[in-house]
Structures are given as C-alpha cells and as structure tokens.
Amino acid sequence: MLIDRFDLKILEQLQHDDSLSIAQLAEGIGLSITPCWRRIQRLEKDGFIEKRIAVLNPEKLNLRLVVFVMIKTDKHNQAWLDTFQEAVQSFPEIMEVNRLAGEYDYLLKVITRDNQSFDAFYKRLISTVELSNVTSCFSMEQVKKTTELPLGQFS
Numbered sequence: 001m002l003i004d005r006f007d008l009k010i011l012e013q014l015q016h017d018d019s020l021s022i023a024q025l026a027e028g029i030g031l032s033i034t035p036c037w038r039r040i041q042r043l044e045k046d047g048f049i050e051k052r053i054a055v056l057n058p059e060k061l062n063l064r065l066v067v068f069v070m071i072k073t074d075k076h077n078q079a080w081l082d083t084f085q086e087a088v089q090s091f092p093e094i095m096e097v098n099r100l101a102g103e104y105d106y107l108l109k110v111i112t113r114d115n116q117s118f119d120a121f122y123k124r125l126i127s128t129v130e131l132s133n134v135t136s137c138f139s140m141e142q143v144k145k146t147t148e149l150p151l152g153q154f155s
Helices: 005-016 021-031 032-047 076-089 115-128
Strands: 066-073 094-099 108-114 133-138
Touching: 005 021, 005 032, 021 032, 032 066, 066 115, 076 115, 115 133
Parallel strands: none
Antiparallel strands: 066 108, 066 133, 094 108
16 A cells, blocks of 8 residues: 555654644644544554554663663574574563674663663573573663654655
C-alpha cells in the first residue's frame, strides 16, 4: 500500500504525541474527523502503526544502567538460533536485539538498575545460551533518544 502526505502527517503526529484526540489530529493535518479516523484504522490494519504505547522514564523507575552487550557465537545452526531467540525473549532487561554483520554477531541493549543487577542478568544469560565471546559497554551518557522515525525524508 502506498501512503500519501496526509498519511505521513498522521504518522508524524501520532509518533510525536499519541494522546491527541482524533479531532485535534484531524485539525492539525487539514482533514475532517471521519477521513482522518479511517486513515488511522487503515494504517493500523496495514501494519504502519504497530501499537500505541506510553514511553516511560527509566530514571524515575530506578532503571539507570544502560549496557550494550556485544555477542559472538561460533554456533551457526538452527538449534542454537532457536535457543538464543527464546532466551532473549525471556529477559525483560533486554530492550533490543540486533543481528549484525561484522566482528560481532549480536548487539543487545540492556537496561537495569545497577552493576549488581546487570551482573545477575549476565550470569543468567551465559547459563542459558552458549556464547563464544561477550563484551559489555556501559553507557556513560545518553546524548540523543527518540522513538520517532525520520518520516521527513519521504516528502
């Protein structure tokens, strides 16, 4: 399905502030309420909108430690992959998992309270999945954070 400039405006507004009413959203992009609502429903049905969520403040929840975990494996078979994928899904501390090209096979973004809770996570991880090398980098400062995709490049 192709999307037009109104769809892009809807997506931009929703990813910036999903709490807007349909009336506010429609007014902001220059549509009436019913066509705006139909477009949102179509964008959801077609998978452009995966889900609507609240973005929480990790520091307020005492989740201050962000660690990027780089993983190498010498196992490249379906059984290992199935075990790995099941394992990473079971750890709530893992926010993202990316399979990489290059020196490392996977990059995990882990958020936890402190060094002790990260150490407990690490011990659970290595006891669950056979890994050949694990390197962890602790984030010192988050310079930029966004959940908004760069939709402006479509216009």
